[in-house]
Amino acid sequence: MMTCDALIVGGGPAGSTCAWQLRLAGLDVIVAEAVAFPRDKLCAGWITPQVVTALRLDTEAYAHGHTFQPITGFRVGLVDGHHETRVAYDRPASFGILRCEFDHYLLQRADARLAFGAPITSIRMNGGQWIVNDAIRAPMLVGAGGSGCPVSRMLNGARSGGPLVVAREAESRLDAPDRERLAVEQEVPELFFCRDLQGYGWCVRKGEYVNVGLGRLDPRSLPAATARFVAFLEARRKIPPRLSWQWRGHSYAVNAAPRRRIVDAGVLLAGDAAAVADPQSGEGIRQAVESGLLAAQTIVEAQGDFSRDRLEPYAARLEARFAGAPLSGLGRMVPNRVKSVVAGRLLNVPTFVKRVVLDQWFLHRHELALGR
Numbered sequence: 001m002m003t004c005d006a007l008i009v010g011g012g013p014a015g016s017t018c019a020w021q022l023r024l025a026g027l028d029v030i031v032a033e034a035v036a037f038p039r040d041k042l043c044a045g046w047i048t049p050q051v052v053t054a055l056r057l058d059t060e061a062y063a064h065g066h067t068f069q070p071i072t073g074f075r076v077g078l079v080d081g082h083h084e085t086r087v088a089y090d091r092p093a094s095f096g097i098l099r100c101e102f103d104h105y106l107l108q109r110a111d112a113r114l115a116f117g118a119p120i121t122s123i124r125m126n127g128g129q130w131i132v133n134d135a136i137r138a139p140m141l142v143g144a145g146g147s148g149c150p151v152s153r154m155l156n157g158a159r160s161g162g163p164l165v166v167a168r169e170a171e172s173r174l175d176a177p178d179r180e181r182l183a184v185e186q187e188v189p190e191l192f193f194c195r196d197l198q199g200y201g202w203c204v205r206k207g208e209y210v211n212v213g214l215g216r217l218d219p220r221s222l223p224a225a226t227a228r229f230v231a232f233l234e235a236r237r238k239i240p241p242r243l244s245w246q247w248r249g250h251s252y253a254v255n256a257a258p259r260r261r262i263v264d265a266g267v268l269l270a271g272d273a274a275a276v277a278d279p280q281s282g283e284g285i286r287q288a289v290e291s292g293l294l295a296a297q298t299i300v301e302a303q304g305d306f307s308r309d310r311l312e313p314y315a316a317r318l319e320a321r322f323a324g325a326p327l328s329g330l331g332r333m334v335p336n337r338v339k340s341v342v343a344g345r346l347l348n349v350p351t352f353v354k355r356v357v358l359d360q361w362f363l364h365r366h367e368l369a370l371g372r
């Protein structure tokens with residue numbers, strides 16, 4: 001039986017960030033991860049500057065050998081719309097990364113012991129210690145296994161409430177003539193809202209690849225909405241016609257009341273397992289990293305007493321950091337019947353697109369990075 005001070009289930013950004021901080025504080029940490037890294041992960045691969053700061057990422061060193069693409073603007077419009085608003089920033093407003101590289105880099109940097117290749121399927125408590133898969137024993141357990149995290153299932157049951165974002169994504173390599181022809185700038189991702197404001201699609205160029213996806217709060221309409229979005233992008237010459245897209249889908253819970261249970265004696269949840277992703281943009285990497293930092297801070301401060309009372313401050317920290325993100329801000333701002341008309345008009349107003357849609361809802365520029 002392997003033993004450690006803290007066992008983290010899941011080696012994504014939430015798990016690796018928590019492991020990194022616990023290791024810096026001198027704890028013996030094991031990260032148990034279902035698959036071997038580097039692993040692929042369904043994601044547009046867009047991170048905000050707050051992520052870079054919170055991770056203390058040396059961007060120059062990272063960019064050496066990894067994809068790290070500055071994003072200096074956005075184009076925003078409506079699916080089927082005739083107008084796009086282009087917003088430019090005078091310094092990078094975000095960065096494009098590849099999740100297989102990024103997650104692997106963070107996990108290696110964490111310097112924890114790794115238990116790869118066996119999904120955690122059994123968790124039980126024995127004499128104040130967690131015993132996982134009958135193979136690892138620890139007094140402290142962190143559930144960072146994403147949307148299907150077994151630790152979250154243990155605390156909350158199979159269906160833990162709250163709205164789900166369902167998303168489909170496909171990435172395709174472009175040949176040289178297509179790269180020349182297409183009307184998508186590499187440093188300017190394109191975002192297109194669905195007319196009912198229940199989701200949005202993106203079209204992002206990353207080197208020789210184009211990444212297209214659509215996320216919605218309504219799972220039933222996703223296939224039809226995706227087909228419509230692809231037809232729209234083809235008509236606007238943003239993707240080549242009749243490319244065969246290999247769609248992959250995923251769903252994850254976003255930050256909305258009622259919050260699931262995230263703390264108990266000897267256990268915390270972080271990242272998608274805690275349902276902290278942003279309900280408007282679907283951004284989840286920043287929230288995973290930040291919840292990983294806050295979880296580690298709480299564990300270190302507990303000084304080996306992992307009673308519920310000593311871990312409870314984590315819930316308040318998470319609430320303070322992520323509370324108040326209203327579900328689908330644009331959708332809530334206007335009554336249903338006039339939504340699409342009003343949205344169409346607002347998305348034509350450059351100051352609204354920049355100050356509200358991008359700066360507030362997507363980039364959270366008013367929120368300082370954690371740890372600043």
Ligand SMILES: Cc1cc2nc3c(=O)[nH]c(=O)nc-3n(C[C@H](O)[C@H](O)[C@H](O)COP(=O)(O)OP(=O)(O)OC[C@H]3O[C@@H](n4cnc5c(N)ncnc54)[C@H](O)[C@@H]3O)c2cc1C
Pocket residue numbers: 009010011012013014015032033034035039041042043044045046047118119120121144145146147148149150167168169213250251252270271272273277282283284285286288
């Ligand atoms: C299509 C799509 C596009 C997205 N684009 C973006 C984007 O551009 N920017 C952004 O910020 N967010 C984006 N997100 C959200 C983001 O990907 C997630 O919020 C983020 O990955 C959450 O990180 P995490 O560490 O909590 O979980 P994950 O990154 O999901 O990591 C969880 C890890 O746990 C492991 N695991 C699962 N079950 C077990 C088990 N039983 N035992 C052991 N290990 C287990 C998994 O293998 C995985 O490696 C996107 C999501 C989707 C679906």
